[in-house]
Amino acid sequence: MTLTFKTLLEITILWIVIYHILIFFEGTRAIQVLRGIIILLLAFFLFQKLNLEVLGWLLTKLFAISVIASLIIFHPEIRQGLARLGQRHRTGVNSRKQEFDYILTQTSKAVENLSKSKIGALIALEKNDPLTSYIETGAHINADVTADLIQTVFTPNSLLHDGGLVIQQGRIMAAGCLFPLTQNQDLSRIYGTRHRAALGLSEETDAVIIVVSEERQDISLVYESRLYKDLSREELFSKIKEIFKP
Amino acid sequence: MTKERPHISGKLKAWLKIHPWLKIIALLLAILVWFYVKGEIERFE
Numbered sequence: 091m092t093l094t095f096k097t098l099l100e101i102t103i104l105w106i107v108i109y110h111i112l113i114f115f116e117g118t119r120a121i122q123v124l125r126g127i128i129i130l131l132l133a134f135f136l137f138q139k140l141n142l143e144v145l146g147w148l149l150t151k152l153f154a155i156s157v158i159a160s161l162i163i164f165h166p167e168i169r170q171g172l173a174r175l176g177q178r179h180r181t182g183v184n185s186r187k188q189e190f191d192y193i194l195t196q197t198s199k200a201v202e203n204l205s206k207s208k209i210g211a212l213i214a215l216e217k218n219d220p221l222t223s224y225i226e227t228g229a230h231i232n233a234d235v236t237a238d239l240i241q242t243v244f245t246p247n248s249l250l251h252d253g254g255l256v257i258q259q260g261r262i263m264a265a266g267c268l269f270p271l272t273q274n275q276d277l278s279r280i281y282g283t284r285h286r287a288a289l290g291l292s293e294e295t296d297a298v299i300i301v302v303s304e305e306r307q308d309i310s311l312v313y314e315s316r317l318y319k320d321l322s323r324e325e326l327f328s329k330i331k332e333i334f335k336p
Numbered sequence: 337m338t339k340e341r342p343h344i345s346g347k348l349k350a351w352l353k354i355h356p357w358l359k360i361i362a363l364l365l366a367i368l369v370w371f372y373v374k375g376e377i378e379r380f381e
Contacts (some may be wrong), residue, residue, distance in 0.1 A: 108362040109359060113358060
């Protein structure tokens, strides 16, 4: 078998496709199943090389079943992935910068209004570490970031106001999400569950988390396990911009 | 004022730094799948 340009091209295309499948599932519960399928695949190739017919036959059947099973179990993720394929990618540094500024303006405006109205809020902005596993604990929204929508989510007595809202890739992906609570015992007792959840999430990821206190009406920002208290709308805006600066 | 564009090797280094293990696993899988499918095609023919 000789390596031709066509062979290299085919392998490269396969590489890109497999890499994007892995990237897409990374951080979701589907990655564990995908890992299992990859191990089955590797074992299958090994058994074939060693001419172990019975084990090879068993694995072929198991592999076929696992592919069908994963199609059924993960149909929402697959649907979401196919929908993402059809979306137009926004390119260009300027348009991305403008989009990011718009998202920040809308978020800080909502946060200020919520604080003035004595309404608590917990908002996580994804940076590099994927927040997909936390999104799965809440209700999927997948909407543009607007101040009105953020305020609506946190309106008291609304079904989603209790958990955290996640902004991923410039979109409100989910609300009512559960974040891990910090185990830090040194945190002052004046901080409630929202602050503890924000610190907990920042201990596990590099997300930027905004907390609005219901009692004290103050706006805080949590990043890399650090709490920045009593921020104004402008301070919040510039602090987040500084964190996301490339 | 002109902005200096990063060199191709710099771009490649930056690209390799993002999910390096996933890239290696994906490449291994791509090679395995290609050889398996090629073998199957030849056997079928």
